Amino acid sequence: MPTLPPERTARSRPEPHRARDVAESFGTDAERYDRVRPRYPDAMVTRIAAASPGPDVLDVGCGTGIEARQFQAAGCTVLGVEPDARMADLARRGGLDVEVATFETWDAAGRDFDAVIAGTAWHWVDPVAGAAKAAQVLRPGGRLAVFWHVFELPPEVTEALADVYRRVVPDSPFDMQSTRSPLQMYQVMFDKAADGIRDAGAFDAPEQWRFDWEHTYTRDEWLDQMPTHGSLTGLPAPKVKEVLDGVGAAIDALGGRFTMPYITMAVTAALTA
Secondary structure, eight states, X not given: OOOOOGGGBOTTOOOGGGOHHHHTOGGGGHHHHHHHSOOOOHHHHHHHHHTSSSXXXXXXXXXXXXXXXXXXXXXXXXXXXXXXXXXXXXXXHTTOEEEESOTTTOOOTTOOXXXXXXXXXXXXXXXXXXXXXXXXXXXXXXXXXXEEEEEOOOHHHHHHHHHHHHHHOTTOSBOOOOSSOHHHHHHHHHHHHHHHHHHHTSBOOOEEEEEEEEEEEEHHHHHHHGGGSTTTTTSOHHHHHHHHHHHHHHHHHTTSEEXXXXXXXXXEEEBOO
């Protein structure tokens, strides 16, 4: 499950789904990932489940099972597909049935589903091949729903992160600063997902469903989550510590906590073929 939109990767990595070193790096600390990554709005889970013809869900890039457990709680039966065996193992320990594979190479073995979902993971899937594969495993009227969180740090924290990251990792493939808003950057990713769905030629016109919410983080809570972000998972521990120290100082200057506005956006369409 990834964290950065394509616009935050360098020119050498124009296609996120080809950056397998990042895509399969999150299992380095699967327990932390499962503990600190934000959950998805219940309203979104309910809407996707209600818009699907039945309860059988395939979760692509299920990671540690965060969204899968939410769909299970909503009455769905979930099978996960996850390329990182470490993440899959933790998901299994949480009661999820998981098969280890990339979605493009995964063998459905004749099985079909009412919904194919992906939580903060579809950018690691080829958008055209992924949508075509989803069409193959969905039942008539089945729904593809891929979704991401968009979050916006306080400007002081964003600036501190960009400054320390540029100093600590000057040759990083990640660009931590942009003149565009997070939603504008992520919109490119949403549009790419929608284009892949259209190109598959088997779905209704894709829609984008938006869910707004917020969460207040303490300094320690946010610093606990940061090492699970794709920009940090591949760094050695001393460099991670330098980045966290710089961001922590900025949060301290804000009083030790901040409220993060989130937008969770789902790109979704129903199978017509």
